[in-house]
Amino acid sequence: MIALSVNLNKIALIRNSRDTTNPSVPAHAQMCIDAGADGITVHPRPDQRHIRASDCFDLAGMLSVEFNIEGNPFTEARKSDRQGVGDYPGFMALVREIRPAQCTLVPDTDGQLTSDHGFDLKKDGERVAPLVEELKSLGIRTSLFMDPDPEQIRLAAQTGTDRIELYTESYAHACKSGDNVEAIFAQFITAAEVAADVGLGLNAGHDLDLHNLPRFATVPGLLEVSIGHALTVDAIRMGLANTVAAYQRALGK
Numbered sequence: 013m014i015a016l017s018v019n020l021n022k023i024a025l026i027r028n029s030r031d032t033t034n035p036s037v038p039a040h041a042q043m044c045i046d047a048g049a050d051g052i053t054v055h056p057r058p059d060q061r062h063i064r065a066s067d068c069f070d071l072a073g074m075l076s077v078e079f080n081i082e083g084n085p086f087t088e089a090r091k092s093d094r095q096g097v098g099d100y101p102g103f104m105a106l107v108r109e110i111r112p113a114q115c116t117l118v119p120d121t122d123g124q125l126t127s128d129h130g131f132d133l134k135k136d137g138e139r140v141a142p143l144v145e146e147l148k149s150l151g152i153r154t155s156l157f158m159d160p161d162p163e164q165i166r167l168a169a170q171t172g173t174d175r176i177e178l179y180t181e182s183y184a185h186a187c188k189s190g191d192n193v194e195a196i197f198a199q200f201i202t203a204a205e206v207a208a209d210v211g212l213g214l215n216a217g218h219d220l221d222l223h224n225l226p227r228f229a230t231v232p233g234l235l236e237v238s239i240g241h242a243l244t245v246d247a248i249r250m251g252l253a254n255t256v257a258a259y260q261r262a263l264g265k
């Protein structure tokens with residue numbers, strides 16, 4: 013069974029567009045859970061453009077499903093520039109205190125519009141490995157955000173991480189454009205086979221949607237997908253409960 017972890021970044025983005033608590037991130041998480049979500053994912057960024065550190069604590073206090081916190085482990089603490097919003101404590105400081113079920117390390121720089129690449133572990137492997145070890149010692153399952161690159165995936169196994177999360181934007185783009193879909197999808201099949209060969213659990217995410225998900229769900233060994241942007245947009249059209257159910261059906265459940 014492939015777990016569906018709903019990413020709430022865009023719910024927080026709507027909330028932050030006013031000085032309000034509406035929509036409530038915890039209340040939205042509960043609606044996702046009531047509708048059948050297997051997990052909740054958030055990606056607190058240093059500018060707190062959407063998910064804030066306070067959201068992570070609020071969610072940690074109420075979730076009855078797995079909590080996955082994603083982010084760049086090398087981000088430093090940053091003062092909030094918005095009245096009434098707490099400071100960003102730094103990613104590792106936040107995760108050390110919350111101790112979510114899973115932590116997905118993502119090599120985003122602070123100013124990126126969105127996540128757009130996996131780790132280069134030739135460059136950063138020696139910095140990442142000790143953090144993986146620390147997170148695991150805290151009882152947190154670790155995952156590294158990776159491109160579907162066999163050499164990099166083999167390097168990921170050397171860090172000691174439990175899982176990797178395949179960055180699926182290239183597949184989503186190919187599905188939209190119709191160009192090279194088979195060749196791109198074959199890259200993910202190969203990446204999944206390499207991950208299994210080196211003992212890594214397999215997650216995936218970014219730009220997955222109701223159209224591209226059914227085929228991606230056939231990737232061997234896939235354990236979890238985290239989906240936020242397209243699912244939130246679909247919920248505007250279909251309603252949240254119907255949307256979560258539709259994504260579960262797209263996963264073959």
Ligand SMILES: CC(=O)[C@@H](O)[C@H](O)COP(=O)(O)O
Pocket residue numbers: 019021022054055082118125126127157217218238240
């Ligand atoms: C790592 C990844 O691909 C997404 O989980 C990320 O959370 C997207 O971030 P934004 O929602 O800020 O675009």
Ligand SMILES: NCC(=O)COP(=O)(O)O
Pocket residue numbers: 019053082177216217218219220238239240241242243
């Ligand atoms: N790790 C991917 C994620 O959490 C959500 O990505 P997206 O569906 O918002 O592109």
